Amino acid sequence: MTVAFEDIQTGQEIAPLVKGPLGTMHLMRWSAAMENWHRIHYDRTFAKEHDKLPDILINGSLKQQFVLQFLKDWAGRDGWVWKVSFQFRAMNLVDETLDIWARVKDKRDIGPYGLVELEIGIRNAAGLESTPGSATIALPHRNGSPVPYPFRPSA
């Protein structure tokens, strides 16, 4: 199911994707899947005593997968996530639950499809925003053709 460009309103909030609580098993599984052995993501003693961190950190590389999953699912099969930008401004610690969220900032019709500009981020249960950013999503018109794939930006 793909949302149509015409159905999008500026200011609209998108239902968040919730991930977690993300415990050490989640983080170890991710480290193993991507073969990244950075100790701050599974070795509490190293994280706290060597790197002086408050606890084990949730991987930024895992958080960015969540952002892409959220945007991809919202764009649907006929849409396309074109650009995504985010900063890791604050740490997320093991056992936190993350809400991946977005709000429509702007939209413009460029002919064969529409482009939607989103403000995005990741908040924990305490409301801390850790990963602010933006995204540009290409959406098809209602009753129109899917966004071209592979995606080649229109002039």
Next chain:
Amino acid sequence: MIEGLEKFIGIQSEWETACDAVEPGAVRRFTQAIMDDDDAYAPKAATRFGAPVAPPLYPMMMFRRPHGAPDPLRIHGNDPDFDGLGQSSSLTRGLPEIEPLAGYALLNGGTEVELFRYARHGETIRMRSRYADITEKETSKGPIVLVTTESEFATPDGEVLLRARRTLIRRKPK
């Protein structure tokens, strides 16, 4: 600026081919780890993408230690200060170590990506990167160095799947 940093700006790596093609098993472990059950990632998926595919950022994670390459655990496994990462970070793959920052902690500061196509199961992916910028910054927690890299991920025939601009935060250990 810390002496010797400027000379790294603009250095570009050679094209490097990932040691493994897009393996269905590796995609399965990856998608299970991110908890995304999208059926486009499953073997025999039939979607408008034309073939089973990997998640959008999967190519960025494909550049791992090839068979026979030096094992960092054999070299550093008994070093209590080894962070487990060293130069194996995918963030700086193919680029020379920035010697003046040796021993500095590394954190992922953020990413900008531009996406054009998903990687297909069985496909070979290659990448190249460059140090786009290196700057020092004073923060409330002390000085940091921001290292910006730009990478392209493409097929062997040159079709670009995605471009990424990443910021690494390097901090001197206390």
